[in-house]
Amino acid sequence: MFIKSPLGTLKNLRLSNLFTHCLRIHTSKRNLYAGQLLLQQHATMTETQFGKLFDKIEELKPRFIERLAEAVAIPAVSGDESLRPMVVKKAEFYRAELERLGFQDIKMKELGLQPPPVENPELKLPPVVLARYGSDPAKKTVLLYGHYDVQPAALEDGWLSEPFKLVVDEEKQLMRARGVSDDTGPVQGWLNVVDAHRELGLELPVNLITCFEGMEESGSIGLDKLIADEADKYFKGVDTVCISDNYWLGTKKPVLTYGLRGCNYYQIIVEGPGADLHSGIFGGVIAEPMIDLVKVFGSLVDSQGRILIDGVNEMVAPVTEKEQGLYEKIDFTLDEMNAASGSETCLYNNKPDVLMHRWRFPSLSIHGLEGAFSSQGAKTVIPAKVVGKFSIRTVPDMESAKLDKLVIDHCNKVFQSLGSPNKCRTELIHDGNYWVSDPFNASFTAAAKATKAVYGVEPDFTREGGSIPITLTFETQLKTNVMLLPMGRGDDGAHSINEKLDLSNYFQGMKTMAAYLHYYAESETK
Numbered sequence: 001m002f003i004k005s006p007l008g009t010l011k012n013l014r015l016s017n018l019f020t021h022c023l024r025i026h027t028s029k030r031n032l033y034a035g036q037l038l039l040q041q042h043a044t045m046t047e048t049q050f051g052k053l054f055d056k057i058e059e060l061k062p063r064f065i066e067r068l069a070e071a072v073a074i075p076a077v078s079g080d081e082s083l084r085p086m087v088v089k090k091a092e093f094y095r096a097e098l099e100r101l102g103f104q105d106i107k108m109k110e111l112g113l114q115p116p117p118v119e120n121p122e123l124k125l126p127p128v129v130l131a132r133y134g135s136d137p138a139k140k141t142v143l144l145y146g147h148y149d150v151q152p153a154a155l156e157d158g159w160l161s162e163p164f165k166l167v168v169d170e171e172k173q174l175m176r177a178r179g180v181s182d183d184t185g186p187v188q189g190w191l192n193v194v195d196a197h198r199e200l201g202l203e204l205p206v207n208l209i210t211c212f213e214g215m216e217e218s219g220s221i222g223l224d225k226l227i228a229d230e231a232d233k234y235f236k237g238v239d240t241v242c243i244s245d246n247y248w249l250g251t252k253k254p255v256l257t258y259g260l261r262g263c264n265y266y267q268i269i270v271e272g273p274g275a276d277l278h279s280g281i282f283g284g285v286i287a288e289p290m291i292d293l294v295k296v297f298g299s300l301v302d303s304q305g306r307i308l309i310d311g312v313n314e315m316v317a318p319v320t321e322k323e324q325g326l327y328e329k330i331d332f333t334l335d336e337m338n339a340a341s342g343s344e345t346c347l348y349n350n351k352p353d354v355l356m357h358r359w360r361f362p363s364l365s366i367h368g369l370e371g372a373f374s375s376q377g378a379k380t381v382i383p384a385k386v387v388g389k390f391s392i393r394t395v396p397d398m399e400s401a402k403l404d405k406l407v408i409d410h411c412n413k414v415f416q417s418l419g420s421p422n423k424c425r426t427e428l429i430h431d432g433n434y435w436v437s438d439p440f441n442a443s444f445t446a447a448a449k450a451t452k453a454v455y456g457v458e459p460d461f462t463r464e465g466g467s468i469p470i471t472l473t474f475e476t477q478l479k480t481n482v483m484l485l486p487m488g489r490g491d492d493g494a495h496s497i498n499e500k501l502d503l504s505n506y507f508q509g510m511k512t513m514a515a516y517l518h519y520y521a522e523s524e525t526k
């Protein structure tokens, strides 16, 4: 018997002997080898390489943490116009990293000026970083999409440490910083996978194309057009798109994701007085914009999360009988839900309802206000102009343009009913489509094998309540499939305070990415 094992080629060993042999040599990698042994029936070169590759990833841990620390130190907040130079700086950081790792044909694609609504009409969109690693026509080509921009973060929001300084918490075995999980950690993970191959002198089994953008957290403005323009140019020959920009559902079970909600983000602008006013002098005498805004806000959604805008719920595709059975089987508990939210404020008391309301029903969230008093103390001001922000997570079969009309008509109608002399207008800031895919293609199959090889378990196939606006565009413009391979866990606190990435997710995540590329390379379908 001739078996290729994670430790190299072993001759004349029975499977049971091989198992003991593996465990004796590398007991700390029990999960990896348990998973590997399940794959022995179709052992190929891949398994031999995995052992070395995974060991190399382990060996390079200090370097990979250091790189992540450098990347997260750049406060690339796309939603804050004043930080746009930092977003561009982070794009430059990745350009240099890609160059150092031997990527070629690196392009910093400019997307022009940011369209309204925007404070500074001269504000340039950050560049999209395109690069190639290999262009062998005999190999498949995998496009890796990720984003280098992040959500805002400030120490005073309740962070335990400076948000743009990576902290490695040895006791909890995690790293904390804005972007570690969403999405700097996964982007860095892909580069580290290439680094590990280079360190081993091991050829990449596929050609890679990177598409790293800097506006994902602000609706991926400008990227649709770039993808359409480059579909037959830079992106020609792409066989599949892999996105690592979401999270496991819970904290233990790896998942692969085949669906996302969309997101339409709106603002309501209410203005009246020529300047902020003293409430002792003008209170009760003039119409207050904030009072009008609160009334309009209050008409959008109720405290049970039901959207109150006429016609919105009617657009949602009905739940099918076949679909109903899917939710019960997913590895997830209400306790995990409560732990992730840090509360017991969940609106539903059973798993299927929670999952359906997270994945396949729309939701409306009110995010905040511009222009209103928001500090400590008791300032007696009447704000002259307030801008309220809210978004709707969209699902099949909601139509974005139809939704915009329903939302804007609703806000106008409610405002008019107030009889206020103030001015009010509602506008879309950005939108991004929902996406639902077939999870039975070669890319998902390769990712499932990779997950099993690393974690020793089959992944759950899940949908996600969040949005990655560009996913559907890749699928339609490149006429290829897209697969979501999350690195972090459901409790990582993305967009929240104290965002973290468990060290094990960073390193096992990289191994999964590496194994995915090898399994995908071997798959029969292009």
Ligand SMILES: NCC(=O)N[C@@H](Cc1c[nH]cn1)C(=O)O
Binding pocket: 182, 183, 216, 217, 218, 219, 245, 246, 263, 265, 432, 466, 467, 468, 469, 494
């Ligand atoms: N990791 C994906 C993510 O966080 N996406 C954002 C994208 C977004 C921002 N505005 C609209 N969509 C999300 O909030 O889901």
Ligand SMILES: [Zn+2]
Binding pocket: 147, 182, 183, 216, 245, 246
């Ligand atoms: Zn993200």
Ligand SMILES: [Zn+2]
Binding pocket: 151, 182, 217, 494, 495
């Ligand atoms: Zn995000």
